[in-house]
Amino acid sequence: MRTILVFLVVLCILAATATAFADDAATIYTSDFSKGTDGWYGRGAQVARTADATLMTTGRSSDWNSPGRNFDLVEGGKYELSVEVRQDTVDSAAFMISIAHSAFGAETYENLAHGTAKKGEWTTLKGSYTAGAFDQSVLYVETTGLPSLDFEIRNFTVTAPGGVPEPKPTEPPMVIEAVENLPSLKEIYAGKFDFGSAAPFFAFSQPKLRELMTSQFNILTPENELKPDAVLDVEGSKKRLQETGDETTAEVHFDSAKPLLDFAKENGMKVHGHVLVWHSQTPEAFFHEGYDLSKPLVSRETMLGRLENYIKNIMAYLNENYPGTVVSWDVLNEAIDDGSNWLRKSNWLTVVGEDYPNRAFEIARKYAPEGTLLCYNDYNTAIAGKLRGIVKLLNTLIPDGNIDGYGFQMHHAATFPSIQQIRTAVETVAALGLRLRVSELDVTVGNNSEASFTMQAKYYADVMKILIDHADQFEAVEVWGLTDPMSWRASQFPLLFDGSCNPKPAFFAVADPDSVQ
Ligand code: G3I
Numbered sequence: 001m002r003t004i005l006v007f008l009v010v011l012c013i014l015a016a017t018a019t020a021f022a023d024d025a026a027t028i029y030t031s032d033f034s035k036g037t038d039g040w041y042g043r044g045a046q047v048a049r050t051a052d053a054t055l056m057t058t059g060r061s062s063d064w065n066s067p068g069r070n071f072d073l074v075e076g077g078k079y080e081l082s083v084e085v086r087q088d089t090v091d092s093a094a095f096m097i098s099i100a101h102s103a104f105g106a107e108t109y110e111n112l113a114h115g116t117a118k119k120g121e122w123t124t125l126k127g128s129y130t131a132g133a134f135d136q137s138v139l140y141v142e143t144t145g146l147p148s149l150d151f152e153i154r155n156f157t158v159t160a161p162g163g164v165p166e167p168k169p170t171e172p173p174m175v176i177e178a179v180e181n182l183p184s185l186k187e188i189y190a191g192k193f194d195f196g197s198a199a200p201f202f203a204f205s206q207p208k209l210r211e212l213m214t215s216q217f218n219i220l221t222p223e224n225e226l227k228p229d230a231v232l233d234v235e236g237s238k239k240r241l242q243e244t245g246d247e248t249t250a251e252v253h254f255d256s257a258k259p260l261l262d263f264a265k266e267n268g269m270k271v272h273g274h275v276l277v278w279h280s281q282t283p284e285a286f287f288h289e290g291y292d293l294s295k296p297l298v299s300r301e302t303m304l305g306r307l308e309n310y311i312k313n314i315m316a317y318l319n320e321n322y323p324g325t326v327v328s329w330d331v332l333n334e335a336i337d338d339g340s341n342w343l344r345k346s347n348w349l350t351v352v353g354e355d356y357p358n359r360a361f362e363i364a365r366k367y368a369p370e371g372t373l374l375c376y377n378d379y380n381t382a383i384a385g386k387l388r389g390i391v392k393l394l395n396t397l398i399p400d401g402n403i404d405g406y407g408f409q410m411h412h413a414a415t416f417p418s419i420q421q422i423r424t425a426v427e428t429v430a431a432l433g434l435r436l437r438v439s440e441l442d443v444t445v446g447n448n449s450e451a452s453f454t455m456q457a458k459y460y461a462d463v464m465k466i467l468i469d470h471a472d473q474f475e476a477v478e479v480w481g482l483t484d485p486m487s488w489r490a491s492q493f494p495l496l497f498d499g500s501c502n503p504k505p506a507f508f509a510v511a512d513p514d515s516v517q
Contacts, residue, residue, distance in 0.1 A: 028079070028164070029071070031055070031156040043068045043100075043140055054086075054154040062147045063229060063281070064109075068100070068140035069156075073131040076447065077164040080157075082126045083141055085117050087151040090284060090293055092116050094144040095151070097127050101134035103485040103499055110488055112139075122154075130446075132491030133168075145229065145347075146284045148293070182503055183511045186218040192468065194270060194476035198223040198440065200486065204259040209482055212501050213263075219270040219327070219476050220263075221439070223488075225256035226273050228282040231314065238291040247289065247298060248305030252313045261322050271322075272439070272476065273329040275377065276311060277360040279346035280334070287347040303351045308363050315367040328373035328475070330407060330439065331364040332357050336378055341389030357393060361402035373475060377407035377439050382417040382425040394432055405475060406432075407439035410463070411489075414445050414455045419462040426466055436473045440480040443506070444492035448484075452493070457505035460496075461516035468513065 032038050033049045040047055040055055044065035050056050057067045073079060085095045097113040113127025131137065139158070143149050185195040196219030203209040213220065224230060236251035254261065264271045286306065289295040298306070318326050335357055337344035348356045357376070364374050376394060380386040390406075397403040406429050410422075430436060443459050445452035467474055481487040485499040496507040509516045 026159045026161045026163075027157065028160055029156070029158040031083075031154065033154065038069075040067045040069045042066075043138075050152065054152040056150065056152050057141075058150045060143075060148050060150070063143045063145070064098075064140075065147065066098075066140040066142040067153055068138045071137050071139055071158065073129075073134075073137045074164045074167050075131050075133045076168075077131045077160055078162055079129045079131065080126070080159045080161060081113060081129060081139065082124055083113075083156040084122045084124050084154050085115070085141060085151055086120070086122045086153075087117055087149055088120055089149055090119060090146065092118050093146050093149055093151070093284075094280070095123075095125055096142050096144060097125050098140055098142055099129060100138045100140065101132065101485075101490065102136050103132075103134045103490075108486050108488075108490055110490060117151075130491050132485070132493075133448075134485070134490075144280050145282050146293075147229070147234070149284075182215070182507070185216045185511060188511055189477070190218075192471040193474040194219040194478075196220055196270075196272065196476055196478040197482055198274075198478065198480045199260060199482060201225055201256050201259045203482060203486070204263045208501050210263070212482060212497065214267050214269070217269070217478075219272055219478065220260060221272040221274050221478055222257050222260045223274075223481070224281070225260060227275055228278065228286065228310075230256045230281075232283055232286055232310065234283050234285050234291055238285075241291060247302045248309055250286075250306045250310035250313060252310065252317065254317060261318075261325060265322050265325050269325075271326045272437075272478065273318075273326045274439070275330040275333040276314070276364060277307070277331060277348060277356070278333040279344060279348065282347070284347070287351055297347070297351050300352050303348075304359055304363075307352075307360065308366075311363050312367045315369070319369055324369075326372070328375060328405070328437070329364060329368065330377040331374045331403070332360050333377045334379065335376070336386060336389040336393060338380060338383075338386060341385045342392070357397060358400055358402075361397055361400065365402040373404045373435060373437075374402060375405040375407045375435075375437060375439075376403060377409060377437075379409035379411055379440075381408050381410075381429065382412075382421040384421075387425050387428060391428060391432065394429070394434065398432065398434070403434065405435035405437055407437040409440040409480075410438050410442070411440060411480065412443050412459070412463075413492075414443050414452070414459045419459070419466070422463060423466050426470055430470055430473050434473075435475045436470065437475050438467060438477040441478065442480045442487060442489065442494035444489055444494045446492070448493050453505045456493075457509035458516050460506045461509040461513035464510055464513040 033055050034053045046059040047067045087093050096111045098111045112129050113125040115125035117123035189195045196217045198221045200223045231252050233251040233253045241249045285291040445456045483497045484493045
């Protein structure tokens, strides 16, 4: 008996040691702020180690101003990430782990982990990332809607539980096919619906991307540049409020959106506006008295006044400088929660109340030029519970007569959701009689092999067949980005063109869905 016990104890010790070795082997990096900043630097901010061996970030003025660090991540490697964050200023603050990677001279970003930190509490954010083909990768921790918040991080950890693959040898440069020789999606779908893409501000300084846009698309959506964090002028609003005492002040500026708006105007392209009311990428100060985070939330009346001035000022500027260019708007984005399938918790819900979607559409209708298509936009429409929530919300908006359309985001994977789920969702929303849009189409795959791209092409073709069947109700179909490395999901190759603007099988499938069996 004693021998068996001793044997079991030894076995346990061996097992524990083996696990420890396995974990050690999987750990690529754990931050150590005991002596310095451990390679972390401020991205538009100041970082410093604290006496408690954490890293403090201060002096921020944009959400992306953050602590960041370069990591050597091997293409195809599957990494688990985690970090603890803490802030002492607001009741709760939303944080993300993001990655900034560069390829073909362009820096692009993906958001990898999300979490909300209550005041004074250390909160863990966890996420994962499969590395794509990039020259450089910087992991960083950013806020959403709290551009000036000071915060601390500790225990930033990167592991690769399955090990890391051998780095791939450098591939020969790809053959670049002339963009002008391709079939044109906007011409193919003319008479059915507009065909477009999201584009970030930096695309407009790159001749090849400009050519791609004018030859393929007749409508563009600014990927981030018309969101409240880009448009609301927090400092300007604060200053004006101090001068006038008017708490409903909402000053706006269009510094980031101008390149896209000018390009669209010069080239006779339409623009879809994204987005007026959203829980994310909206400065927290918008909701506070005096635009001051240390002051309480404003009243419902003040908030509705701010929203009215915000929308009025946007419409006035666009009407004056780009008349007729912005043909549609996402008035409201992603209001339905994935768990409860009803209005998600947000500052809008807290400050204004359950009718904030109705009020947003009412104000948008009041100031948008006649004929502007006013939409609600959301993701996961193909998931049954979410679809019920979306339909319920649309049914509260339709009787007011201020909503015109619904935007299906369609951020899909080539394996999920099923084509039948998508068809059911499209048919269900179509039955409400609204105009429809596909606002943010992309389809991820696990790698860039021929087999994956063939599977992706088939999925795109099947989606297009559904949209063509409902062409009389679809106003526009837009992909969410121009080339794979520019995508918010760059490491999963979700778009129609590769980094050299070469068309992928998915492009030809969208151009001619019947050619794909
Ligand atoms: O603009 C700054 C840049 O100046 C700075 O150098 C850089 C440093 O990291 O950050 C840049 O901001 C990034 C921004 O994209 C612009 O590229 C943010 O960090 C990054 O978080 C942000 O991600 C965007 C994401 O929305 C944020 O929620 C993606 O590009 C954008 O594709 C994505 O779009 C959303 C739609 O609006 C709504 N539906 C889902 C879709 C995908 O998440």
